[in-house]
Amino acid sequence: MEVQVKQIRKHFGPVKANDGITLSVPAGAIVGILGENGAGKSTLMKILSGFQPADSGEILLDGKAVTLRSPADAIRHGVGMLHQDPLDFPPMRVVDNLLIGAPGRLIPRRGDAAQAVADLAGPLGLTLDLKAEVGSLTVGERQQLELLRLLWLGARVLILDEPTTGISATQREQLFGTLRRLAEQGKTVLFVSHKLEEVQELCTRVAVLRQGRLIGEALPPFRVDKLVSMMFEREVTPGERLSCATGDTLFRLTDVSAEQGRIKLDPFSMDIHRGETIGLAGMEGSGQAVFLRSCAGLVATTGGRIQLEDVDLTGKNYHHFKKKGVAYVPAARLEEGLIPGLSITEHVLLTQHKPGFFIDRESGRKLAQQRIGDYNIKGTPASPVESLSGGNQQRTLLALVRPGAKVMLLEQPTRGLDIESVIYLWTKLKERCNDGGSIVFTSSDLDELLRYSDRILVFFAGKVSGPLDAKTTTVDQLGYLIGGRDISGTGIFDETDPVQEGGLDG
Amino acid sequence: MADLAARVRDHFTRERWINIGLQIGALVLALVLTTVILVAAGAPPLSAYWQIIKGAVGSVTGFSNVLVAWVPLLLAASGVLVTFAAGLWNIGVEGQIVFGAVLTTWVMRLMQDTAMSPALVIIIALIAGMVGGALWAALAGVLKTFGGVNEIFGGLGLNYVAAALTLWLIFGPWKRPGIGSMSGTEPFPDKLALPTIAGLRLSPWSLGLGILAVIIVYILLERTYFGLKLKATGASNRAAFLLGVPTWQYGLVAFLACGALAGLAGAVQVTAVYHRLIPSISSGYGYLGLMIGMLIAYRAAWVAPIALFFAALNIGSIQLPIVLKLDSTLSGVLQGALVLFVVLVEGARQRYLRRAGLKPGGA
Numbered sequence: 082m083e084v085q086v087k088q089i090r091k092h093f094g095p096v097k098a099n100d101g102i103t104l105s106v107p108a109g110a111i112v113g114i115l116g117e118n119g120a121g122k123s124t125l126m127k128i129l130s131g132f133q134p135a136d137s138g139e140i141l142l143d144g145k146a147v148t149l150r151s152p153a154d155a156i157r158h159g160v161g162m163l164h165q166d167p168l169d170f171p172p173m174r175v176v177d178n179l180l181i182g183a184p185g186r187l188i189p190r191r192g193d194a195a196q197a198v199a200d201l202a203g204p205l206g207l208t209l210d211l212k213a214e215v216g217s218l219t220v221g222e223r224q225q226l227e228l229l230r231l232l233w234l235g236a237r238v239l240i241l242d243e244p245t246t247g248i249s250a251t252q253r254e255q256l257f258g259t260l261r262r263l264a265e266q267g268k269t270v271l272f273v274s275h276k277l278e279e280v281q282e283l284c285t286r287v288a289v290l291r292q293g294r295l296i297g298e299a300l301p302p303f304r305v306d307k308l309v310s311m312m313f314e315r316e317v318t319p320g321e322r323l324s325c326a327t328g329d330t331l332f333r334l335t336d337v338s339a340e341q342g343r344i345k346l347d348p349f350s351m352d353i354h355r356g357e358t359i360g361l362a363g364m365e366g367s368g369q370a371v372f373l374r375s376c377a378g379l380v381a382t383t384g385g386r387i388q389l390e391d392v393d394l395t396g397k398n399y400h401h402f403k404k405k406g407v408a409y410v411p412a413a414r415l416e417e418g419l420i421p422g423l424s425i426t427e428h429v430l431l432t433q434h435k436p437g438f439f440i441d442r443e444s445g446r447k448l449a450q451q452r453i454g455d456y457n458i459k460g461t462p463a464s465p466v467e468s469l470s471g472g473n474q475q476r477t478l479l480a481l482v483r484p485g486a487k488v489m490l491l492e493q494p495t496r497g498l499d500i501e502s503v504i505y506l507w508t509k510l511k512e513r514c515n516d517g518g519s520i521v522f523t524s525s526d527l528d529e530l531l532r533y534s535d536r537i538l539v540f541f542a543g544k545v546s547g548p549l550d551a552k553t554t555t556v557d558q559l560g561y562l563i564g565g566r567d568i569s570g571t572g573i574f575d576e577t578d579p580v581q582e583g584g585l586d587g
Numbered sequence: 588m589a590d591l592a593a594r595v596r597d598h599f600t601r602e603r604w605i606n607i608g609l610q611i612g613a614l615v616l617a618l619v620l621t622t623v624i625l626v627a628a629g630a631p632p633l634s635a636y637w638q639i640i641k642g643a644v645g646s647v648t649g650f651s652n653v654l655v656a657w658v659p660l661l662l663a664a665s666g667v668l669v670t671f672a673a674g675l676w677n678i679g680v681e682g683q684i685v686f687g688a689v690l691t692t693w694v695m696r697l698m699q700d701t702a703m704s705p706a707l708v709i710i711i712a713l714i715a716g717m718v719g720g721a722l723w724a725a726l727a728g729v730l731k732t733f734g735g736v737n738e739i740f741g742g743l744g745l746n747y748v749a750a751a752l753t754l755w756l757i758f759g760p761w762k763r764p765g766i767g768s769m770s771g772t773e774p775f776p777d778k779l780a781l782p783t784i785a786g787l788r789l790s791p792w793s794l795g796l797g798i799l800a801v802i803i804v805y806i807l808l809e810r811t812y813f814g815l816k817l818k819a820t821g822a823s824n825r826a827a828f829l830l831g832v833p834t835w836q837y838g839l840v841a842f843l844a845c846g847a848l849a850g851l852a853g854a855v856q857v858t859a860v861y862h863r864l865i866p867s868i869s870s871g872y873g874y875l876g877l878m879i880g881m882l883i884a885y886r887a888a889w890v891a892p893i894a895l896f897f898a899a900l901n902i903g904s905i906q907l908p909i910v911l912k913l914d915s916t917l918s919g920v921l922q923g924a925l926v927l928f929v930v931l932v933e934g935a936r937q938r939y940l941r942r943a944g945l946k947p948g949g950a
């Protein structure tokens with residue numbers, strides 16, 4: 082289906098989220114929508130899919146002007162959207178989830194729906210267990226489910242807002258394959274992403290937004306540097322590889338084992354040094370999140386010892402860890418990280434180290450203003466966090482980590498950030514390393530892991546390999562390990578015993 | 588002057604006007620519904636409303652009685668607000684009032700025949716009421732925190748237990764010499780009553796306590812870290828916990844605070860109004876307090892005026908059965924309809940705001 086928008090405008094108070102956007106996309110195209118954080122991408126996508134109305138402007142589908150009053154209305158017109166942050170999934174079976182939003186009948190026909198969806202899934206190369214509980218699915222599987230649901234409801238235009246932030250490489254390949262096949266069938270795909278390699282790989286054209294306006298469009302072959310300069314109005318270069326690692330042990334794990342849900346971590350030992358950055362690699366659900374949470378005191382360890390400097394933290398609770406200087410930042414921004422309804426100022430106040438009894442709003446506002454400046458957040462001290470764009474929520478989350486934190490445990494810290502912000506944010510994080518803090522982070526982006534880590538741990542089915550020296554490891558090697566293939570003997574492992582020798586960079 | 592004008596203009600933005608309009612709309616709808624019910628019952632609506640107004644503010648006695656009813660409402664509603672802020676539906680507030688009254692009565696029975704000064708007895712009795720309410724709330728809190736029992740079910744159950752306990756005490760261990768009756772326990776001697784204004788049932792002391800409670804709760808919720816952390820807990824328990832708020836402890840403290848205020852309301856009913864324990868000692872003020880809490884959402888500043896309005900409705904309708912042969916529960920119908928429509932209108936407004944993108948639904 083051909084999609085056209087004309088002069089779309091959407092203002093939030095003084096913020097011009099969409100400022101007269103005109104764009105047309107032919108049927109069968111896969112369009113990459115690019116733009117820095119807060120450029121207005123999500124806003125435009127939500128308008129196109131009926132989640133919010135534009136202040137003014139027109140939407141044309143196959144040349145016919147339409148008004149989309151709600152998401153249900155949009156799907157009736159053939160437009161469906163996958164959201165930036167996965168929506169809440171209630172505890173129900175996959176097949177029941179499919180029936181939500183299905184038109185018509187009082188008594189749903191499970192059998193029919195299941196059959197229809199199975200018929201859809203097969204040719205697209207997707208396999209989904211219809212009897213599974215939605216809660217037990219990975220983010221990638223939920224995404225496939227949502228995609229199938231939209232197709233089953235008759236979507237001919239698919240909008241995906243940063244769909245690849247939480248899924249594994251395999252799932253991404255699968256998703257891309259599916260999208261290509263859909264495009265061949267004449268369906269139109271709008272694909273919002275900050276990852277230019279993905280756009281290069283998948284898209285048949287690109288549109289770039291900046292400050293609510295359409296800056297330009299491009300056709301393949303795409304040149305990354307050109308796209309970047311369109312997005313940011315200047316060149317962006319990743320800085321030098323920075324390492325602040327010292328040989329001084331800050332955080333010591335001795336035979337730590339843990340268990341959560343299906344994942345069981347084998348005993349593991351490691352010394353993390355002051356100033357060091359440790360990257361955790363692995364497919365989603367391989368144990369890196371459990372590892373991170375046990376280091377934070379959120380998942381009780383089943384054995385071993387955790388020490389921070391000379392303080393024994395073994396068996397202590399999360400708040401004790403936090404007090405001693407272990408900070409944890411979760412990946413789910415709006416579910417776990419930030420509190421919807423509260424402003425940036427209130428978040429800053431909430432995380433103040435030693436507050437008194439009465440709140441001094443004015444100093445809170447000043448402090449918030451300062452953090453907003455420090456972390457380049459697009460928003461005001463009074464902005465409720467849910468009104469910030471995805472990338473700006475992420476910055477706020479990191480701005481809340483208190484300055485004195487010694488060990489920072491970050492789950493996908495740059496999820497949803499644009500390229501420039503990723504670089505900026507890492508500069509900020511490395512400053513903290515320079516001050517003697519350590520970072521342990523997870524990421525699904527291999528380049529990020531290799532560029533910013535000193536050492537990397539690879540997780541596969543609860544087993545940890547490594548640490549690897551990030552300087553000498555290649556993307557391919559890392560990819561093999563993540564896929565569970567054994568490459569010991571290839572010389573990339575850190576051969577020394579990390580506990581006794583203090584690792585490679587020691 | 589220009590500055591002031593600008594501030595006034597900012598204050599009354601379009602959105603604010605829409606809000607005010609919607610609230611008035613809800614009030615009108617509630618009146619319409621009540622009127623329909625009155626007409627259906629064959630009663631003249633206008634004179635019914637006139638009776639209510641006259642009953643509430645038509646005389647000094649009438650208005651002083653409104654204030655008497657205002658006090659427990661203030662206490663219960665401000666307590667409810669503390670738990671609402673923490674995201675807890677403390678339905679148990681009714682039982683907390685009752686158990687506060689029970690403990691107050693118990694302490695006074697123990698001390699009434701001793702040589703202690705009456706003032707001291709009353710103070711201890713009031714404190715006992717707060718302790719009683721807090722204990723009853725702690726039960727609901729512990730059930731919720733450690734037993735995983737939803738506070739709505741726990742609270743509802745405890746309300747029944749408290750009511751049954753009162754009846755058992757009145758007809759059992761604490762029954763009047765001779766035979767127990769619905770009129771309650773043996774009244775306490777006059778010297779053990781909170782002093783009232785001459786000729787009226789209103790005690791300036793209890794009025795002071797009610798007003799003080801509202802002010803403290805307002806300051807607590809709006810101006811302190813405690814209040815902010817409580818709100819954070821209520822808005823997103825998980826995120827608040829990860830940001831460093833000891834969430835279940837805050838939840839328990841909210842229960843205790845609400846229970847103490849509710850218990851104080853029970854104590855006031857015993858020491859200042861009934862001077863004994865009666866079966867319906869709370870007069871349903873707990874449930875009314877909940878309704879007020881829902882009506883004003885989280886805006887602590889609104890407790891006092893809305894509670895006064897509800898108290899006026901309650902007192903004003905007392906005359907209805909006598910004058911118009913109408914049941915006095917009419918005020919309940921009006922109050923219920925009001926809450927219903929305000930909550931409905933608020934829901935519609937949220938939907939509208941979300942659609943207009945003024946409040947986001949996703950990212």
Ligand SMILES: Nc1ncnc2c1ncn2[C@@H]1O[C@H](COP(=O)(O)OP(=O)(O)OP(=O)(O)O)[C@@H](O)[C@H]1O
Nearest residue numbers: 093098118119120121122123124468469470471472
């Ligand atoms: N409901 C809202 N209320 C106020 N401002 C909003 C609201 N929704 C979006 N905005 C603002 O509009 C601008 C564009 O937001 P949008 O979410 O479209 O950005 P985006 O391009 O998707 O960014 P990101 O890459 O970070 O997800 C931002 O400055 C954001 O703060």
Ligand SMILES: [Mg+2]
Nearest residue numbers: 123165470471
């Ligand atoms: Mg976005």
